[in-house]
Amino acid sequence: MLRRLSPPQELHALLQIVLDIGNALNAGTSKGNAVGFKLSTLLKLAELKAADKKTTLLHYVVDVVHKNAPSITRVCELQKAVRDASRVSLEDPLIGLRARSAALSKGLRDVDAEITWHDEHRLRASEGGECSGEDEDQFAEVFTEFYNWASERREVFDTELDVSSKLFTEVCALMGEGDAKEPADLFDILDKFLRRFDTVRKEMDEEKRAADAHKARQPAKKTCGGTGGRTPFKIGFRKAAAPSSTSDNSGGREADVVGIPQRRLSNTPSSRKDALSSQMTATINGSARGKM
Numbered sequence: 001m002l003r004r005l006s007p008p009q010e011l012h013a014l015l016q017i018v019l020d021i022g023n024a025l026n027a028g029t030s031k032g033n034a035v036g037f038k039l040s041t042l043l044k045l046a047e048l049k050a051a052d053k054k055t056t057l058l059h060y061v062v063d064v065v066h067k068n069a070p071s072i073t074r075v076c077e078l079q080k081a082v083r084d085a086s087r088v089s090l091e092d093p094l095i096g097l098r099a100r101s102a103a104l105s106k107g108l109r110d111v112d113a114e115i116t117w118h119d120e121h122r123l124r125a126s127e128g129g130e131c132s133g134e135d136e137d138q139f140a141e142v143f144t145e146f147y148n149w150a151s152e153r154r155e156v157f158d159t160e161l162d163v164s165s166k167l168f169t170e171v172c173a174l175m176g177e178g179d180a181k182e183p184a185d186l187f188d189i190l191d192k193f194l195r196r197f198d199t200v201r202k203e204m205d206e207e208k209r210a211a212d213a214h215k216a217r218q219p220a221k222k223t224c225g226g227t228g229g230r231t232p233f234k235i236g237f238r239k240a241a242a243p244s245s246t247s248d249n250s251g252g253r254e255a256d257v258v259g260i261p262q263r264r265l266s267n268t269p270s271s272r273k274d275a276l277s278s279q280m281t282a283t284i285n286g287s288a289r290g291k292m
Helices: 010-025 039-046 057-068 070-086 097-127 139-174 183-217 270-291
Strands: none
Touching: 010 039, 010 057, 010 070, 039 057, 039 183, 057 070, 057 183, 070 183, 097 139, 139 183
């Protein structure tokens, strides 16, 4: 698992995106322009929620990844390896790998002592001329073969343990967790984050598929030509009131048009009438659009 994190590639890119988003949110504050963050911060992404109480900062991180670098989602393939690594202990006195290495060494020493005792006992019996049937005892031969095989395996185990310890130290330094003593201190947090990231990714993918399917089932909307589907604005002119035999305050003017006094056009040349009518229509349209 440690070899899969070196170099980190997608994991490193994902952590960089989280750092950039955090710096953008904290811009102008003492927490802005950070060069790194504690790994435990990853678990807080799912705790910071938007106004709808559903969308979290983790949703936004996944959305940024989908839109800008979808290949980063391959980081979810590390889940099993990270989970397995989180269960490993290096220093635990009972189940730690170093404790197991020490137990293996002690066991091999005990086997070696038992083989030596049998060899010496057989040699003494041979020198004393004793014949008790122990010549047919295959204990020494069988356990000598086992001892050689186990010794080779223990050497491989110790070599791999040294390599794993060095890689663990490198990963801790890479993630800014140099004070971590056990793989669980590092990988348990990373395991929880990757599982949450993968869950949100699947949820958003499913929501997008459902939205696309719903959109595909909707019939195309018909629009009214040139108006974007809205009802065209119409201008209505009221008929002018018939001249009254009695004098009034209108001074012989025609009725107002949509609240704007209309000039008397009866004695105006036709071209002038058209120009004035067009001017009034444009004014009314402009006023109506300003209210819409």
